[in-house]
Amino acid sequence: MTALSTLIGDVDEFFSRHLGKAALHRPGAASNLKNLISVEDIDRVLTGSALRTPGVRIAKDGTVIPADRYVAKSTLGYADLGDVVDPVKAVRFFRGGATIVLGTVNLLLPHLHALCKDIETDLGHPVDANVYVAPPHARAFEVHCDAQDIIIVQIHGSKRWELFDAIVPNPGGGKVVSDLDASSSTYELREGDVLYVPRGMPHLVRTADASSIHLTLSINTLTWADLLRGLVLEILRSDDFAGALPLGHDVAGQAAPMMRKYADLLSAALADRADADAVDRIVYGRTAFGDGLKTGLFRQALLDTPIDLADRIALRPGTWPVTTDDGRVTVGDTGFRLPREAVETCRRLRKGPMKVAEISPAPDEALKIASALVTLGLCTTGS
Incomplete structure (x- = not known):
C-alpha cells in the first residue's frame, strides 16, 4: 500500500469520482502513517531553523500580517540577513489569535519530503507540504479557493472545514470568493483524519476551543x-x-x-x-521535477560502497529524467551529457527498478553506467 492509497483509499476510484470534482473525507486514515509530522518537528523548524520569509506567513481574520512585523536582523557567518523569522515575535502573534503557515516545510523535514515524493510518483504532478498552526477561535483567511488540489491531514487538535458545492473553473492561488450562492458541507477534522479538497472548491476554515495543526499536501497540478x-x-x-x-x-x-x-x-x-517525446519534455522538464529525494547521497559518497551486479538500481523518488536521442538527460534545470547506453537506461528506469546486471550484457559496462547514474545523484542502488 502506497502513502497515497493510505490517505485517499482506492486510487482508481479517487481518480474517477473525486479528483477535481468532489471532496473526500476519510476519518482516521492517516493514523497508519507513522512519523508524519509532530509538534516537536514544528517547534524545531520554527524556533531552530533560522527560517526566512516567504517560508513563513502569518494571517489573522483574512489579513496577512506584513513580514517586517515578525522578522529580525540576523547573520549567517559574516553575512547580514534582514528576513529571518523571529520565533518570539511569531509565537506572540500566535498567542494573539494569528495562524502561522510554514511553507514547503517538506524541504526541512526529510521524512516529510520522502512522503511528498512518494505521492508525487503516483500522481505525476509535483507535491509539496505546508503546515498551518492555528490558535483557538482562529480564522486565518476568508472564503477562498486554491489553484491546487489539496489533501489535508489533521495532526493535532481539531479544525472545522466548510466546503461549498461549487468549483471555480480557473482558480488563482488563494482566490477570495464572494457572493457565493451555493450549499455547503461541514467537516470536523480530528487527529488522523484526511480531507481531500478539489482545486477551485471554495472553503472556509476555522478552529473552535482548542489549537490546531494540520498538514496540507498540495498537488501542484499541471494544466x-x-x-x-x-x-x-x-x-x-x-x-x-x-x-x-x-x-x-x-x-x-x-x-x-x-x-x-x-x-x-x-x-x-x-x-x-x-508527440510523446515533446509532451514528456514539457511536462517533466519543469523545475519542480528536478528536486528528487537526495537523502543518503552524501553517505553513499562518503562510504563509497562498491556497486554489485546483483544490486537493484532505481531512480531517486521524485526524479523524472527527460531523455533525448542525442545523448542528453535533463532533470529539472540540470542537464547531463551521457553515453547512449546510459540514456537508454534512464528511459528504462522510468518504468521501474531493475538489476544492475540487466543494464547491459557486458558486466563492466553495466557497472560503469550504474556508477555514473549513482554519482550524478539520479539513482540509488541496493540489494
Missing part, C-alpha cells in the same frame, strides 16, 4: 495551459516567427490581416510537435 504554453514557446523560437512586424505609421493595422497566416502556421507546428 493544459502549462503544456501548451511550453510547446508554443518552443515553436516561437523557430525562424518562422523571427521576422519583424511591418513598418510604418499603422503597424497594428498592417499586421492584423496577416494574423491568420501565422495562426495557421502556429497551429500546424503545434500539431506536428504533439
Whole structure:
C-alpha cells in the first residue's frame, strides 16, 4: 500500500469520482502513517531553523500580517540577513489569535519530503507540504479557493472545514470568493483524519476551543495551459516567427490581416510537435521535477560502497529524467551529457527498478553506467 492509497483509499476510484470534482473525507486514515509530522518537528523548524520569509506567513481574520512585523536582523557567518523569522515575535502573534503557515516545510523535514515524493510518483504532478498552526477561535483567511488540489491531514487538535458545492473553473492561488450562492458541507477534522479538497472548491476554515495543526499536501497540478504554453514557446523560437512586424505609421493595422497566416502556421507546428517525446519534455522538464529525494547521497559518497551486479538500481523518488536521442538527460534545470547506453537506461528506469546486471550484457559496462547514474545523484542502488 502506497502513502497515497493510505490517505485517499482506492486510487482508481479517487481518480474517477473525486479528483477535481468532489471532496473526500476519510476519518482516521492517516493514523497508519507513522512519523508524519509532530509538534516537536514544528517547534524545531520554527524556533531552530533560522527560517526566512516567504517560508513563513502569518494571517489573522483574512489579513496577512506584513513580514517586517515578525522578522529580525540576523547573520549567517559574516553575512547580514534582514528576513529571518523571529520565533518570539511569531509565537506572540500566535498567542494573539494569528495562524502561522510554514511553507514547503517538506524541504526541512526529510521524512516529510520522502512522503511528498512518494505521492508525487503516483500522481505525476509535483507535491509539496505546508503546515498551518492555528490558535483557538482562529480564522486565518476568508472564503477562498486554491489553484491546487489539496489533501489535508489533521495532526493535532481539531479544525472545522466548510466546503461549498461549487468549483471555480480557473482558480488563482488563494482566490477570495464572494457572493457565493451555493450549499455547503461541514467537516470536523480530528487527529488522523484526511480531507481531500478539489482545486477551485471554495472553503472556509476555522478552529473552535482548542489549537490546531494540520498538514496540507498540495498537488501542484499541471494544466493544459502549462503544456501548451511550453510547446508554443518552443515553436516561437523557430525562424518562422523571427521576422519583424511591418513598418510604418499603422503597424497594428498592417499586421492584423496577416494574423491568420501565422495562426495557421502556429497551429500546424503545434500539431506536428504533439508527440510523446515533446509532451514528456514539457511536462517533466519543469523545475519542480528536478528536486528528487537526495537523502543518503552524501553517505553513499562518503562510504563509497562498491556497486554489485546483483544490486537493484532505481531512480531517486521524485526524479523524472527527460531523455533525448542525442545523448542528453535533463532533470529539472540540470542537464547531463551521457553515453547512449546510459540514456537508454534512464528511459528504462522510468518504468521501474531493475538489476544492475540487466543494464547491459557486458558486466563492466553495466557497472560503469550504474556508477555514473549513482554519482550524478539520479539513482540509488541496493540489494
